[in-house]
Amino acid sequence: MLNLENLHQITDGDEELLEELLSTFFQSTREDILNLKAAVNNQQTPLIVSLAHRIKGGAAIVGAEQLAILAGDLEESGQQVQSEQYDPLFLELQDTFNSIEAMYPNL
Numbered sequence: 001m002l003n004l005e006n007l008h009q010i011t012d013g014d015e016e017l018l019e020e021l022l023s024t025f026f027q028s029t030r031e032d033i034l035n036l037k038a039a040v041n042n043q044q045t046p047l048i049v050s051l052a053h054r055i056k057g058g059a060a061i062v063g064a065e066q067l068a069i070l071a072g073d074l075e076e077s078g079q080q081v082q083s084e085q086y087d088p089l090f091l092e093l094q095d096t097f098n099s100i101e102a103m104y105p106n107l
Contacts (some may be wrong), residue, residue: 036074
């Protein structure tokens with residue numbers, strides 16, 4: 001679920017640095033998803049768009065392609081003010097992140 005090719009290039013094969021970057025990604029994305037859940041529950045469109053954009057960027061850097069796509073879809077739905085799409089997109093995004101995180105239990 002992660003394409004680590006980009007991170008291997010960024011870290012130039014430094015496995016310790018790669019693990020540090022992944023750990024930072026997981027920690028910040030966990031926080032962003034918690035904040036995103038609250039924003040979705042409260043229909044805070046500007047915050048939804050902002051958090052989805054952050055998640056999309058981080059996911060793209062670490063090669064979490066499906067997560068980046070879902071975050072992009074959520075960001076786009078917020079920009080189009082289609083609030084009925086928030087819940088299913090958020091739940092799919094959250095499930096995808098949880099699946100990726102489960103693959104790296106030590107980070």
